[in-house]
Amino acid sequence: MYKLYGLPGSCSTGIHILLKALEQDFEVIPKNTVDNYNTINPVGAVPALDDGGMIICEGAAIVLYLLEKHKSEMMPTDVVEKSSFIQKLMFNYATMHPAYNRLFFAMNNLKGKTQQEAYEAAAQPINSLWKNVDDQLKSRPFVSGEKVTIIDYLLCIYANWGTFFNVDIKRGPNVDRMIKQVIQAPYFSSAFEEEGVEFALFKS
Ligand SMILES: N[C@@H](CCC(=O)N[C@@H](CS)C(=O)NCC(=O)O)C(=O)O
Structure with missing residues (x-):
């Protein structure tokens, strides 16, 4: 186990x-x-x-x-497709996640006006990154193609982080369509429930 x-x-x-x-x-x-x-x-x-x-x-x-x-179908076997999958996975871990880290840094280390300015400065590159993801999702339901993968799960989690901060994060309509579909999966919502946290995006 x-x-x-x-x-x-x-x-x-x-x-x-x-x-x-x-x-x-x-x-x-x-x-x-x-x-x-x-x-x-x-x-x-x-x-x-x-x-x-x-x-x-x-x-x-x-x-x-x-x-x-576990020989998951999420990981393509063709070398070119595999390289594309790894590129998208690394975009999540090495680019999108660190962009959100600037918001967490501001939340944990700054206060008042300085914090708000830091939130707004940090939101700009995050919005550009979501635009990039949104453009990819114009032509396919999930980032890697027709099937949901870990890449989509992670993007949903990052998007949920945006609800923690008093700043407008612009994700785009295709991103939101993908997220709404992914969060329907029973294993997605049950993981959040088991961890005792709410997926707060789209809840007013
Ligand atoms: N490069 C690491 C970064 C992981 C990371 O930043 N994790 C955060 C949570 S999302 C963390 O552990 N932060 C330390 C803490 O909050 O105690 C990875 O991709 O695994």
Whole structure:
């Protein structure tokens, strides 16, 4: 059985959803219940996956490990398609997620007018990134094509983060269509429920 170290509603929730989609046995261990979490991941971040004592850190590495190990159809076998899939996955982990980190930094470290200005400055590049995703979704239902993948799950989680901040994030109509479809999946909503967090997007 896998052990997934995570934080509710964070990027680790993407791995939680993926483990459900792959029909794997696992338990989710909240990071804050672990004494000395840095012995699991020396940089202190979630997710971390324990597979029989072998620890894997970095979300992208965990995704690639799980998809290859379980021969998931999410991962194309053709080398060109696989490269495109990995490019989109890395866009999530190395570009979109860090863009949202600027909002979390402002929330945790700034106050008042300075915080609001930082939110608004951070929202600009995020909006450009969503425009890029929205353009891709003009011609297909999901980022990787006809079938939902971990790439879409993660984008839904990042989009939900936007509800935490007092700033307007513009995602685009195709992105919203994709999100509304993905969040219908039982394994998506049950992962949020099990973590005790609400998917607040589209709720007024
Ligand atoms: N490069 C890492 C970054 C992961 C990351 O930033 N995780 C956040 C949650 S989304 C985290 O653990 N933050 C530390 C904390 O909140 O204690 C990865 O992709 O796995």
